[in-house]
Amino acid sequence: MNRDRMRALLPHLQLLAALADEEHLTRAAEGIGMPQPAASRALKTLSQRLGGQITTPVGRGIELSPPARALVPFARIALRSLEDGLRAWDEALERASWTVGISFQNSLGERVIPAMIREVREADPSIRFNLHQAPRQHCLDLIADGRVDIAVVSDFLPTSAEYIVHPLFAQPLAVLMPVSNALATRSRLHVVDLADEQFVTLKQGFGIRRSVDALFAACGLEPTLAFEGEDLRTVAGLVAAGLGVSIVPRDGNPPDGCVWVPLADTLAQRHMVAVVRTASASPAVQIVADALSAVASDHGAAARRDASAPLQPGAVTLG
Numbered sequence: 001m002n003r004d005r006m007r008a009l010l011p012h013l014q015l016l017a018a019l020a021d022e023e024h025l026t027r028a029a030e031g032i033g034m035p036q037p038a039a040s041r042a043l044k045t046l047s048q049r050l051g052g053q054i055t056t057p058v059g060r061g062i063e064l065s066p067p068a069r070a071l072v073p074f075a076r077i078a079l080r081s082l083e084d085g086l087r088a089w090d091e092a093l094e095r096a097s098w099t100v101g102i103s104f105q106n107s108l109g110e111r112v113i114p115a116m117i118r119e120v121r122e123a124d125p126s127i128r129f130n131l132h133q134a135p136r137q138h139c140l141d142l143i144a145d146g147r148v149d150i151a152v153v154s155d156f157l158p159t160s161a162e163y164i165v166h167p168l169f170a171q172p173l174a175v176l177m178p179v180s181n182a183l184a185t186r187s188r189l190h191v192v193d194l195a196d197e198q199f200v201t202l203k204q205g206f207g208i209r210r211s212v213d214a215l216f217a218a219c220g221l222e223p224t225l226a227f228e229g230e231d232l233r234t235v236a237g238l239v240a241a242g243l244g245v246s247i248v249p250r251d252g253n254p255p256d257g258c259v260w261v262p263l264a265d266t267l268a269q270r271h272m273v274a275v276v277r278t279a280s281a282s283p284a285v286q287i288v289a290d291a292l293s294a295v296a297s298d299h300g301a302a303a304r305r306d307a308s309a310p311l312q313p314g315a316v317t318l319g
Helices: 003-022 025-031 036-050 066-096 112-123 136-144 207-218 232-240 283-308
Strands: 055-058 061-064 099-104 128-133 150-154 163-178 198-202 224-229 246-249 258-262 269-277
Touching (some): 003 025, 003 061, 003 066, 025 036, 061 066, 112 128, 136 150, 163 232, 163 283, 198 246, 207 246, 207 269, 232 246, 269 283
Parallel strands (some): 099 128, 198 224
Antiparallel strands (some): 055 061, 150 269, 163 246, 163 258
8 A cells, every 4th residue: 555645645536526527627626615726736746646647638628647537436436435434423423412301290200211211221322311300381391492302291282393292101090099988999980979089189280180180170070189299109198198089190009008999081091292392303312202102112001901900909109
């Protein structure tokens, strides 16, 4: 390998390819943004370094010499390879800076989101995350303001092309109540059966509270609120203490001293979706959305198994 000749040729590959296209020095130089005098000097230097003429005169113009014509196809291959290399460089730089912002409802923080992150890390460990665990409305505010790329929330219907919505899973809602409650032996309940019960639920702005209010509104009722919390574990603890009943996602076993009773109402489920900002639809965001869909498929199957499992009091805290 003659390194001197390669070093001489590499800076002028574009000029050589342009001359092959134009066979006119001024036009070739203009095409690659090089002043014509600089192109003339480059050709002279290159001819000296390569040991032969790049061009030969033809009338008042020029044409490539036979050795130069033999070199041109390889110069084009080298240019294409350099373009591919630069694209690979740019993609690697972009990938190294990939951070995906996700907001998600509190109830997803124990299993769904950690499982999704594990799935993504196994596929591409370079992706980083900016996580926001918050009530449903705050999750939507974050994506509306452009502070996150994805919001994982319940029952969201897009109103514009600003968002892409990926359905994830349906999660049944059930009544959580102490085993001492007179309704605890029922095989299933309707919301109207709970009209006289004291309710423990989450505060306004949380997805579960929205679902509970919608269930009661569909029956023309309002729940009688005993306590409003900010965490499902606290809600479960208050129910276990005999301070009321609640409607929550049936997820795993009930707390000690409590039982799940299924709800027969049509609306007694929530549909979890991943809301993606159209402007944020980068490859990294797509990888995360795909991982969410994969994890959601497993989680949805588990939720369906939970919904059909026998309703026995348990000793595991609510997840």
